[in-house]
Amino acid sequence: MAEEHVCPIWVGYLLASPLRKMAQNPDKILSKHVKPGMKVIDIGCAMGFFSLPLARIVGTDGSVICIDLQEKMIKMLKKKVDKAKLADIIETRMCTSDSLQINDLSGQIDFALAFAVVHEVQNKAKFLTEIYRALQQDGKLLIAEPKGHVSKENFGRLIETAQNIGFEIIEHPVIKRSHAVLLQKNNRNSMKL
């Protein structure tokens, strides 16, 4: 799988633009999978295009942990979180390119979002394994990758990697300009870890 550079900060601003909702509406994409009270992780959250809508869906009984490796992305997200008065629901975390550093979340997460991030990750198997471990039994992971950066073949290989870890394919949601797959943790396969 071809590796990409990490998303520049200026692209982070573009991705956070409200105009993007015309093609990729967070509520439409997420509301089928995310419910009030859920504990969610937004991986590669950048400036929070999906993080704030996620927080509004899970509400005060739930929580959203937003993870990114770039400090500037997290700083901008924090400003938005404070302005939107969502700090009680959203936690922000920095990670490294080697690890999401989410061992403390083992078995706790109901839903994980990895939108337009996996193509930037070097060790995809490790990245997916960390998410797998953080998910609770039957927890779900939605992966969406930009068609402009990721070929159908590479997306297929990514799904195979996820299946080898133990994920099961639930569906292929239709998301504009994206390859997408909804995966579920399959505990029967967890011996593969």
Ligand SMILES: C[S@@+](CC[C@H](N)C(=O)[O-])C[C@H]1O[C@@H](n2cnc3c(N)ncnc32)[C@H](O)[C@@H]1O
């Ligand atoms: C193209 S942006 C997508 C942002 C957001 N998910 C969205 O769709 O608006 C990718 C983000 O993933 C982050 N990222 C790249 N590699 C990562 C990794 N290994 N772990 C966590 N975040 C990563 C980048 O810093 C960047 O903010």
